[in-house]
Amino acid sequence: MAEVSPRLQERPNDAVTAAPILQGYIYPPSASSKYFFTSAFSQTRARRGGWGGGRPGERSGEEQEFGDRHAPEAAAATRGSARAPEPKHASRGGTPGQCACARSGGAEAPVRAKGDTVAERARRGGGRWLTRSGMEHLERCEWLLRGTLVRAAVRRYLPWALVASMLAGSLLKELSPLPESYLSNKRNVLNMYFVKVAWAWTFCLLLPFIALTNYHLTGKAGLVLRRLSTLLVGTAIWYICTSIFSNIEHYTGSCYQSPALEGVRKEHQSKQQCHQEGGFWHGFDISGHSFLLTFCALMIVEEMSVLHEVKTDRSHCLHTAITTLVVALGILTFIWVLMFLCTAVYFHNLSQKVFGTLFGLLSWYGTYGFWYPKAFSPGLPPQSCSLNLKQDSYKK
Structure with a gap:
């Protein structure tokens, strides 16, 4: 010791x-x-x-x-023991959550509880809060589009609405042309990056949509492949019709020196040669926009009718995929209808738009109205009331 x-x-x-x-x-x-x-x-x-x-x-x-x-x-212990503990909330006077030192003008400010702000909650949750909020907005858009495009009345009256808008826009263009705008410029964003490749957009979005929804309802891979063949039929229709339009313009046209159709250049016998030499080719140019936008819009609306039967669990990844595709297809359909109206108001003459719209309507009705309901065909979108198909609930 x-x-x-x-x-x-x-x-x-x-x-x-x-x-x-x-x-x-x-x-x-x-x-x-x-x-x-x-x-x-x-x-x-x-x-x-x-x-x-x-x-x-x-x-x-x-x-x-x-x-x-x-x-x-x-010294540290003396300072710690000399300071009295501050009350968490004010006993009288001031607002709740304001400490006495802050009311009395002290140097120390009230301490905010951890996780009070939205940014701290999002950071603590690893971004899940933002993801959940984005999914809620996506579901609201999907619900709105379901109520707008999936109705049977839309499939019934949309073809007539397109015909009426085409005639009204054409008459407006002939009688009282509208002033030029951004959409009247052929190089606008929607025309360059959407309409010019309209079938590619439609094909790429309908491919996963048809595969997921049809397999969810039927659970049969063979039937899904059969339904996907509708895209091959649509590709064939697009290629054949555009080739017909090009040939009609070629055989009915001539090369001119100016847009006023003055001075025919007989040495140029094709549209490509005429443009390479600085000429202007004029022929009967059936509106490819009117044809393709009509056909794509009606095809998307027909395929989205399957949503009447699709019921998915919100926690399943399939729900997110289908919801995203529905929103994308809905936005694409509105773009097609908008650009169809712009074509009717700003481009082509009445006869060219009439033939283009007529080809689009015949392509839609010839497939979904006449051929697909038959046995040897890709078939219509599955509906439990008509086809009596077994639904897969994906509870796994």
Whole structure:
């Protein structure tokens, strides 16, 4: 056991001071004992006017060594014990959540609880909050499009609406042409990146939509492949009709020196040669836009009728995929209808648009209205009320 200082032996009444010093010599001081030692020394100094009972400001060797070693901890402990705990909420006056120090003009501001802000909640959830919010907006759009495009009335009256808008736009163009706008420019974004490749957009979005919805309802891969053959039929119709239009324009046209159809260039016998030499080819140009936009819009509406039977679990990945495809197809359909109206108002003459729209309507009715209901065909979109197909619930 360590020896006690002679000065401490001469003052047996200082038990409060001697006990912690002995503990400090025998055992390594812990965090709590450091604060106890310094508090005891402070009390002794305040009572006797100095350190160790000598002259004010005089300290023994042991006290000098101990005080120098633990002075920073003593100062921190004194500051911590001197500050009263602040109330979490105000007892009277001020607003809830405002601490007393903030009301009294103190330097310390109230501490915000962790996770109070939207950014902290999103960061703590790893972005799940934003994903969930985006999915809610997507489902709202999908619900709106279901109520607009999936109705039987839309499939029944959309062909007549397209014919009426084409006739009205053509008459407006002939009688009172509209002023030029962004959509009247052939190089606008919708025309360059959507209408020019309208069948590619329709094909790429209908391919996964038909595959997912038909397999979800039937569970038969063979029937899904049979239904996907509608896209091959549509590709054949698109290729054949556009080739017919090109040949009609070729055999009915001539090359001119100016857009005013002056000065025929008989040496150029094809549209390609005429354009390469700086000429202008003029023939009976059936509106390919009117044909293709009519056919694509009606085909998408026909295939989306399957949504009457599709019921998916929101937690399943299939629900997200189908919802996204429905929104994309719905937006694409509105683009096709909008650009069909622009074609009717700004481009081609009445006869060219009439023939183009007529080809589109005949292609739609010849497939979905006449051929597909028959046995040897790709078939119509599955409907439980007519085909009595077994529905797969995807509960796995």
